[in-house]
Amino acid sequence: MKRTEPFEMYQPTSLKEASRLLKEKGPGGRFLAGGTDLVIAMKEKGLVPKYVVDLKRLPGLTGIHENKDGRITIGALTTMREIETSPVLTKKYPFLCQSAAEVGSIQIRNRATVGGNMSNATPSADVAPSLIALQAKTTIASAAGERTVALEEFFRGPGQNVMSTDEILTEVTIPKTSSRLVGEYIKFSPREMMDLAYVGVAVVYTLGEKEKTCEAVHIVLGAVAPTPIRAKKAEDALEGQILSEALAEKVGALAAEEAKPISDVRSSAEYRRAMVGAMTKRALLNAAVGPAKSWVERRDRRY
Amino acid sequence: MNQKIQFTLNGKSTTMEAPTHRLLLDLLRDEIGLTGTKEGCGTGDCGACTVLMNGKPVNSCLVLSGELEGASIVTIEGLKIGPELDAVQNAFVRDGGAQCGYCTPGMLMMSKALLDENSNPTEDDIRFALSGNLCRCTGYAKIIQAVQDAAAMIRSKNVQ
Numbered sequence: 001m002k003r004t005e006p007f008e009m010y011q012p013t014s015l016k017e018a019s020r021l022l023k024e025k026g027p028g029g030r031f032l033a034g035g036t037d038l039v040i041a042m043k044e045k046g047l048v049p050k051y052v053v054d055l056k057r058l059p060g061l062t063g064i065h066e067n068k069d070g071r072i073t074i075g076a077l078t079t080m081r082e083i084e085t086s087p088v089l090t091k092k093y094p095f096l097c098q099s100a101a102e103v104g105s106i107q108i109r110n111r112a113t114v115g116g117n118m119s120n121a122t123p124s125a126d127v128a129p130s131l132i133a134l135q136a137k138t139t140i141a142s143a144a145g146e147r148t149v150a151l152e153e154f155f156r157g158p159g160q161n162v163m164s165t166d167e168i169l170t171e172v173t174i175p176k177t178s179s180r181l182v183g184e185y186i187k188f189s190p191r192e193m194m195d196l197a198y199v200g201v202a203v204v205y206t207l208g209e210k211e212k213t214c215e216a217v218h219i220v221l222g223a224v225a226p227t228p229i230r231a232k233k234a235e236d237a238l239e240g241q242i243l244s245e246a247l248a249e250k251v252g253a254l255a256a257e258e259a260k261p262i263s264d265v266r267s268s269a270e271y272r273r274a275m276v277g278a279m280t281k282r283a284l285l286n287a288a289v290g291p292a293k294s295w296v297e298r299r300d301r302r303y
Numbered sequence: 304m305n306q307k308i309q310f311t312l313n314g315k316s317t318t319m320e321a322p323t324h325r326l327l328l329d330l331l332r333d334e335i336g337l338t339g340t341k342e343g344c345g346t347g348d349c350g351a352c353t354v355l356m357n358g359k360p361v362n363s364c365l366v367l368s369g370e371l372e373g374a375s376i377v378t379i380e381g382l383k384i385g386p387e388l389d390a391v392q393n394a395f396v397r398d399g400g401a402q403c404g405y406c407t408p409g410m411l412m413m414s415k416a417l418l419d420e421n422s423n424p425t426e427d428d429i430r431f432a433l434s435g436n437l438c439r440c441t442g443y444a445k446i447i448q449a450v451q452d453a454a455a456m457i458r459s460k461n462v463q
Contacts, residue, residue, distance in 0.1 A: 009306075106413070
């Protein structure tokens with residue numbers, strides 16, 4: 001395997017210092033968080049950044065915090081493994097932990113960060129569909145101040161996001177949700193976590209108080225469009241309805257119609273589309289049953 | 304760009320100069336001479352280069368020297384304490400958990416990390432933990448057996 005070419009590396013200890021650095025050095029730099037995308041790009045694709053800014057010494061970008069008002073903030077440098085094993089998230093959003101557990105090996109998940117994964121904007125990023133389905137927001141900081149962008153609006157295409165070169169993603173916030181919220185994420189890939197998703201499907205809905213109607217339905221598809229996308233026709237078809245297997249099938253078919261998959265080395269577009277239908281149906285039904293107790297149970301009810 | 308870095312390596316405080324872009328894997332093998340850590344794929348898929356960084360298993364082929372300041376690194380050479388092999392090493396030796404041996408350092412470090420957190424793993428827990436470690440000899444059955452035996456050794460030691 002090729003080695004990285006030499007580059008200048010900076011390790012600012014405040015956002016102010018970081019933005020001053022970016023201004024001074026100009027375009028062509030890259031941020032370093034966990035390095036599981038950047039270092040591989042440097043080794044495998046020969047990427048030589050003009051300079052690298054390591055974000056890991058910036059204060060306040062780590063950890064998962066449950067706020068008094070019910071919001072949960074996840075610092076951009078929080079690792080996938082921290083999300084996977086977080087007691088707070090496991091209790092409230094087990095499907096989010098599950099989507100983090102789908103990212104590479106434990107070794108990778110100990111390094112890969114949620115901020116890096118979002119900023120890198122890979123269409124198949126596993127936690128993006130779950131976070132979008134939870135209506136998560138991103139906080140983006142620069143010398144000019146902070147702004148908030150819904151994660152749904154954050155992605156612009158493969159490797160593209162709404163941030164300009166002097167902006168840093170600092171945290172992801174999940175708004176307060178109902179205690180009757182359920183969800184599921186299914187990654188469809190032949191080698192489970194060690195391969196990229198052919199198709200990723202996150203579903204989130206809130207069960208009605210009396211009747212078990214599905215409310216505030218969110219269905220988000222990964223790896224089947226240039227960015228993660230919501231399947232809005234499918235959501236509408238389920239909104240206010242009581243879930244049945246027949247309805248899940250119909251909603252799945254609508255989601256499949258809304259997907260815009262491509263054919264590549266992993267799979268044909270037709271196959272991906274068919275799998276969107278099957279996985280959406282399965283995710284909706286799984287969410288109603290509750291989270292799987294182990295990864296084996298999850299795998300076995302999936303295939 | 305050279306940088307002075309100070310970190311703990313196998314329990315010893317270490318200060319050295321290294322280019323920030325040098326991979327931890329290369330730093331260990333070529334500069335420090337600890338060649339127990341192996342390079343397999345170089346892209347974080349095979350786990351042969353696994354070391355513990357601040358107690359957590361990571362792929363040393365993806366860590367840059369510039370990120371090491373203040374970190375604690377444990378390599379396969381640091382697993383043995385004095386003349387005593389670690390429980391996972393003992394079990395791999397006894398159960399034939401190594402064939403060609405190339406994946407073994409990574410397997411041992413990952414198994415060590417698993418058993419540090421959970422000394423009573425199920426077979427599924429072990430398979431889950433080792434899913435980022437490939438053995439091209441396909442010696443998985445004996446590897447899993449060895450981790451189970453190591454876990455049993457640790458538990459009986461804890462009881463004593």
